[in-house]
Amino acid sequence: MAEQPVTPSLSAGRPFSGAMAANPGAAKAPPGPRKMVCDTSVLLAGGDPRGTPQDEVFVTPSVINEVKRPEDRERLETLREIGLKLQVPGAPALEAIEKAAAATGDGQRLSAADKELLALAMELKAELLTDDRSMQNLAASLGLPYKGYAQSEIKGIWHWESQLKCTGCGRTFDIEPPRAECTVCGHEVRKKHWRVPKGETAGSKKRKP
Ligand SMILES: [Zn+2]
DSSP: OOOOOOOTTTSSSSGGGGGGGTTTOOOOOOOSSOEEEEEEHHHHHSSSSOSSTEEEEEOHHHHHOOOOOOHHHHHHHHHHHHTEEEOOOHHHHHHHHHHHHHHHHOOGGGHHHHHHHHHHHHHOOOOOOOHHHHHHHHHHHOOOOOOOOSOHHHHHHEEEEEEEEEEETTESSOOOOOOOOOOOTTEEEEEEEEEETTTOOTTTOOOOO
């Protein structure tokens, strides 16, 4: 009896688009090949993160260094062969992520590797694939597109409220000021999205700027 050829098939797992949560804060991705940034658990989950073979998947070198188990390293090798790309985010994107993490209070829950992934997604204007709620939350607060993979239930856990907030001095506004410029310091005023735990009404709990 002829043996079946054993070909590692990355599309053999669960279809990646199966359980994704829509990002309420982000604009729709343009059609055509997409850029994606994956966190470690998504990379190792077993499916092919790409929607189409033309899509590009990026991670940071620290994600690769985090992976220690031989079977996981093997899977990474396979992903490298189909075009997984490594890139280090630049300092400006990393600084922007640090600032945003401090503002949303997610800074303590994010590792250096998490922040690098967020910075890379920002820099590449790529979609972030992660099930980490703090990463999702930070992505949402920055208007970065993201999707969950295994447990994409973020919409059921949190409500979202948004607030107009100065990117310079942090003052909040009820109505957008002219030209979206802060009336006090002149920096850009942007809409930030905040999470509100399930059961609370959006807007009932005002965050301090
Ligand atoms: Zn201001």
